[in-house]
Amino acid sequence: MTKKNSILLTLVLLLLLALIFFFLPLKQAFIFTEYRTEQPRLFYLPLGDEYGFQIRYVHSIHLSDVIETYEATEEGIIRLLSMQYEDVGIGLPGHAEEGEKLSVKDGLYTLTYDDKVIDSFTMIVGDVDADLAFRYAGNELDLKKQLERGKSYTFAVVKLSIYEMMKGDCLNGKR
Template structure:
């Protein structure tokens, strides 16, 4: 009886270790797939990240700065860009501050928090980079062009980490 209880406890502990979400990650999940692949980058001690892309019309860089909130949501901190017009705001809305600094436009957000957003990996030769923890990830290289990905912060289990695609290179 004691061995059976010990064995059952061991199996339960193993299942918990395997299936309980523990690792906080940035996840990129295909939006239009029958069995969507999950690509992930582990969140390290630094809770800030940046997405830098080349605007497809202006051909200038747009830098978006974000932070992970304590409850695992995405806080948009600021956008910085060089050109106004299509897709890039020229003024602030409520809860925002718009300014021009050194030839660049800066839009700062007081408290814009998102659960997730969809990121299109366009099939054009323009930069799309994710920066976190001192590393730069070329999303055009890591993800499939022409696909859309749901981006969010998720805690993944050991099983999900093994099943998913680690973009950290490990």
């Protein structure tokens, strides 16, 4: 093999490794994928050292805050930990089901889950003036400002490649 051929082979291998690295899912992130469209749009927030997060919203009927607490796992599973609310009925349970515990203290209901896990869930960003926020690592993102009102999003925890991050919209402005 000539020196020119070995240099060419080395360059081809380096290019191949760079391409693999570019498309290989490496960075775990929270993702919101708009799915009721011909061109799905990806919004993401990179996961740091913390795995716990919350979704806070104003209930459309009761007009009071509901705080759902979750934990992401390294495998991309979402573990439901608890839900806190002030009113019961219309989506807010007044009793616990199997694998759940309900406590009431100072008028605040706390529903905790023993071991409830999901891969993803659908979130509808309503076109009403009521809060919808994502809390993570001491920050609260206003999802009504970050995502489009009236659209549905699939929420999941996945590993993204550099390519997917470049195509998507980072919710904290950093990549």
